[in-house]
Amino acid sequence: MACNCFEKISNDLDQRFREAVKENCVEVVESEFENHGFVIAKGDWSPIYLKYIFRYRKAKKNGSPEVRCTNLENSVFMSYCPFCGTKFEGEDGKNAEIQATFK
Numbered sequence: 235m236a237c238n239c240f241e242k243i244s245n246d247l248d249q250r251f252r253e254a255v256k257e258n259c260v261e262v263v264e265s266e267f268e269n270h271g272f273v274i275a276k277g278d279w280s281p282i283y284l285k286y287i288f289r290y291r292k293a294k295k296n297g298s299p300e301v302r303c304t305n306l307e308n309s310v311f312m313s314y315c316p317f318c319g320t321k322f323e324g325e326d327g328k329n330a331e332i333q334a335t336f337k
């Protein structure tokens with residue numbers, strides 16, 4: 235990994251939350267950043283992706299908008315660490331700029 239920012243900050247936040255709730259916490263069920271990406275390719279990738287959401291209303295046959303929204307989304311991996319600016323080199327040194335759809 236290009237840097238250890240995500241691991242370092244995750245550990246720091248986990249410790250702080252555990253300390254804050256230690257009086258009445260029986261079990262920690264989840265403690266992590268949201269939007270963990272899973273890249274099969276070897277190499278250096280951001281462990282977190284940004285989710286872009288596009289919500290819209292389709293038109294009914296009479297042209298009026300549907301009540302419910304239709305959601306589309308796409309996930310984008312970051313090319314640089316948002317904490318220290320180190321570039322993620324991706325597979326075999328290729329640019330890590332990729333887009334992947336998670337659903």
Ligand SMILES: [Zn+2]
Nearest residue numbers: 237239315318
């Ligand atoms: Zn970093």
